[in-house]
Amino acid sequence: MPSINHTTINSHPGRNGDSYWIAFDNQRKCIGNHQDIFKGKFNGNGPLRGQFAAVKVPRGEKGTARWCDTQIAINRKVYDAAKSFHKFLGLTSPRFHFTDSWKVLMDETCFFTDRIHHNEWVVVEEYMGKDMYPFIDNEGRAGFGNCEVLEAFVHWSYVNSGGFLIVCNLEGIYNTTFKLKTPTIHSMDSCYGFCDKGEAGISKILNEHRCNHICAEWNKPPSMNSALMSACRRRPSAPCLVNDDSILPSYSMACKNKIMFDRAPP
Ligand SMILES: Nc1ncnc2c1ncn2[C@@H]1O[C@H](COP(=O)(O)OP(=O)(O)O)[C@@H](O)[C@H]1O
Ligand SMILES: [Mg+2]
Numbered sequence: 001m002p003s004i005n006h007t008t009i010n011s012h013p014g015r016n017g018d019s020y021w022i023a024f025d026n027q028r029k030c031i032g033n034h035q036d037i038f039k040g041k042f043n044g045n046g047p048l049r050g051q052f053a054a055v056k057v058p059r060g061e062k063g064t065a066r067w068c069d070t071q072i073a074i075n076r077k078v079y080d081a082a083k084s085f086h087k088f089l090g091l092t093s094p095r096f097h098f099t100d101s102w103k104v105l106m107d108e109t110c111f112f113t114d115r116i117h118h119n120e121w122v123v124v125e126e127y128m129g130k131d132m133y134p135f136i137d138n139e140g141r142a143g144f145g146n147c148e149v150l151e152a153f154v155h156w157s158y159v160n161s162g163g164f165l166i167v168c169n170l171e172g173i174y175n176t177t178f179k180l181k182t183p184t185i186h187s188m189d190s191c192y193g194f195c196d197k198g199e200a201g202i203s204k205i206l207n208e209h210r211c212n213h214i215c216a217e218w219n220k221p222p223s224m225n226s227a228l229m230s231a232c233r234r235r236p237s238a239p240c241l242v243n244d245d246s247i248l249p250s251y252s253m254a255c256k257n258k259i260m261f262d263r264a265p266p
């Protein structure tokens with residue numbers, strides 16, 4: 001019988017070893033710059049069974065295993081960076097985390113679609129609802145007030161990788177902590193997919209970055225204009241979604257430590 005929605009086979013394991021197959025609507029839920037997002041549900045034995053999933057399909061080209069691997073590599077990289085960031089600051093309860101992501105092959109496709117194909121690879125994330133906010137945009141700018149911890153994470157991603165990469169495009173939801181979708185990485189050898197604009201991308205983000213009380217002491221690229229990286233913050237024009245001033249004093253000790261370029265690029 002012809003199918004009216006899409007299904008995948010069982011996914012590769014996520015960060016915790018859990019796997020799912022997904023059933024999802026034929027209608028796109030969101031249109032990104034490079035990919036279409038479909039809403040579906042997790043099926044299987046893992047803890048997300050029955051919850052909503054966001055299925056990501058590259059637009060204008062077939063999803064390949066290689067494309068999925070790159071998306072998964074970004075997800076795992078930022079997950080590790082977030083862990084080391086929290087550890088460095090001595091934060092026992094996480095202030096933000098990234099959704100897990102799964103690589104999965106399409107099985108049945110809706111009989112009247114030409115967007116998704118049998119045997120195409122797609123990426124699945126936890127679905128975060130329709131009201132996601134771009135806390136740090138594609139250019140590295142903070143769009144909302146009280147996102148200092150995320151702005152500092154952008155700076156951290158740069159110093160912690162020895163200047164090899166930088167993270168931006170931190171979009172998601174806030175409910176006492178930030179929950180974020182897989183972001184963008186720019187890297188010196190442009191190895192993180194079509195959004196990775198290489199060295200030019202890194203420079204652009206650094207130029208837009210304004211240090212705050214968390215990251216003001218951290219290392220900066222030698223060529224960086226110190227005025228651009230000064231501790232004087234430009235106030236975001238958008239409102240504060242986040243009211244989390246209580247966490248700020250806990251950074252003070254950690255911020256006294258300077259992070260130096262003492263690590264080789266990964
Ligand atoms: N995990 C998710 N849950 C819910 N909506 C999402 C999720 N990921 C992305 N979206 C929505 O889809 C849009 C495009 O996704 P995105 O990952 O930014 O793709 P692109 O890189 O093509 O811009 C986002 O701006 C957001 O509105
Ligand atoms: Mg986007």
Ligand SMILES: [Zn+2]
Nearest residue numbers: 155211212215
């Ligand atoms: Zn900074």
